[in-house]
Amino acid sequence: MRTRLTTAAALAAVLVTSGCGAAADAPAKGSGASAKANTSKVTVLAAASLTESFDKIGVLFEGLNPGVDVTFSYGGSSGLAQQITSGAPADVFAAASPATMKTVVDAGDSSGTPVTFTRNQLVIAVPKGNPKGITSLAALAKPGVKVALCAEQVPCGAAAKKALATAGAAVTPVTQEQDVKAALAKLKLGEVDAALVYRTDARSAAAEVDGVEFPESASTLNDYAIVALTNAPNPSGASAFVTFVRTPQAQQVLADAGFQKP
Amino acid sequence: MLPLAGLLIRAPWATLPQRLTEPDVLAALRLSLLTATLATGVCLLTGVPLAWLLARTTFVGRRFVRALVTVPLVLPPVVGGVALLLVFGRRGLVGEWLDSAFGITLPFTTTGVVLAEAFVAMPFLVISVEGALRSADARYEEAAATLGAGRWTAFRRVTLPLIAPGVAAGAVLCWARALGEFGATITFAGNFPGRTQTMPLAVYLALERDLDAAIVLSLVLLAVSVAILAGLRDRWLGTT
Numbered sequence: 001m002r003t004r005l006t007t008a009a010a011l012a013a014v015l016v017t018s019g020c021g022a023a024a025d026a027p028a029k030g031s032g033a034s035a036k037a038n039t040s041k042v043t044v045l046a047a048a049s050l051t052e053s054f055d056k057i058g059v060l061f062e063g064l065n066p067g068v069d070v071t072f073s074y075g076g077s078s079g080l081a082q083q084i085t086s087g088a089p090a091d092v093f094a095a096a097s098p099a100t101m102k103t104v105v106d107a108g109d110s111s112g113t114p115v116t117f118t119r120n121q122l123v124i125a126v127p128k129g130n131p132k133g134i135t136s137l138a139a140l141a142k143p144g145v146k147v148a149l150c151a152e153q154v155p156c157g158a159a160a161k162k163a164l165a166t167a168g169a170a171v172t173p174v175t176q177e178q179d180v181k182a183a184l185a186k187l188k189l190g191e192v193d194a195a196l197v198y199r200t201d202a203r204s205a206a207a208e209v210d211g212v213e214f215p216e217s218a219s220t221l222n223d224y225a226i227v228a229l230t231n232a233p234n235p236s237g238a239s240a241f242v243t244f245v246r247t248p249q250a251q252q253v254l255a256d257a258g259f260q261k262p
Numbered sequence: 263m264l265p266l267a268g269l270l271i272r273a274p275w276a277t278l279p280q281r282l283t284e285p286d287v288l289a290a291l292r293l294s295l296l297t298a299t300l301a302t303g304v305c306l307l308t309g310v311p312l313a314w315l316l317a318r319t320t321f322v323g324r325r326f327v328r329a330l331v332t333v334p335l336v337l338p339p340v341v342g343g344v345a346l347l348l349v350f351g352r353r354g355l356v357g358e359w360l361d362s363a364f365g366i367t368l369p370f371t372t373t374g375v376v377l378a379e380a381f382v383a384m385p386f387l388v389i390s391v392e393g394a395l396r397s398a399d400a401r402y403e404e405a406a407a408t409l410g411a412g413r414w415t416a417f418r419r420v421t422l423p424l425i426a427p428g429v430a431a432g433a434v435l436c437w438a439r440a441l442g443e444f445g446a447t448i449t450f451a452g453n454f455p456g457r458t459q460t461m462p463l464a465v466y467l468a469l470e471r472d473l474d475a476a477i478v479l480s481l482v483l484l485a486v487s488v489a490i491l492a493g494l495r496d497r498w499l500g501t502t
Contacts, residue, residue: 079469153467153471173454175454176455177453178470186452191347
């Protein structure tokens, strides 16, 4: 029995350690990419809310620059910033908030000054058809309305807190999610009646979700900044991508997704 | 051991006492210990009988059930959380009925945390108890039966003491796994301080803003769990 238990314990130890690191996939794809003339790789770390738009922009960029391969790693801005300051090999960083970008600049990991390339604002996401008739932030404070917000530590949660304070609405959420996509997922699954998410997120889920605009969202306008990184394995590719994101072609993709001009 | 050393070296020792007394830290720690203990209780109550069925009886599909028991080990915890939502959520198979019949909703509650932790930790208990039962000699039970003991009495007075070390080891593994649970909890029970924000969730969110705070929280969780496990091991298993 002794050996049996020991085996079980060893097995268990392996399983426990491998169990809960799913959220922090390190983007190691760009390491060792050589900037040869014909094939070069650009690794872009970008805020999760940019997922749909940057995928499209990446395809456009590759079309215009034959032989260039753009790889994206999306995630919470703060988590990505931490990966960069810990030395993750990447060429470009696009953050959903100036505060997060500042941590990378302060650590000396940015090459040049970050530029604001787009803006996003919050909407109230509700199930298709708005069954609870929610039209304002004040309606979220009503009893019987379950609300998901982002946690205050992430940009969308900080913006939500500010908007609710501006509106004077005392909303107690049932959950404070780790990022905006998680808040949206709880709404799609029907576990909550409303969630404060970015307008772009509501639009990307337009088949199941309606976005209700509210006046206080003006105070939640979020600036997105992009910068090439000091330790970029592919500096020329990095600056080309940063420039491309501000061209009318790329800006149109962002506008279609619900982003606003900077 | 190296990652542990990394945490210890990088820890902000100077501000440690002040960070430890923040109310959120204590609330998360209390919740973690409470839910992990309750989840272990749930696993003991349901897992020991299940292990007994698997080890001592034969029924159609037993191999299949045994394989099912290990599913939570294989499943990424986040997927487990989604699966729980699909069953116990407001629109879930069982959840919808619970809500309309009794007004009970499990997601976003402390009960939800316990359920998520029990789901993920259960295999550790079942597997080690089943192993203990298989290596315990069934003839003792038969002897008890010949002496007039009923099935329940034989189980309580003969089998349980025989397999006690196995049950204890299973419970310890189960508790440790429940304490560290992250994925299923944040997916099924969400994150709300004092209600569903356990230590691993607090660590993850602290990481978004303040690395030092995350390290402190991790150390607290480690220190408390190691202390409790070391204490229990001496008492239950009688090892030195």
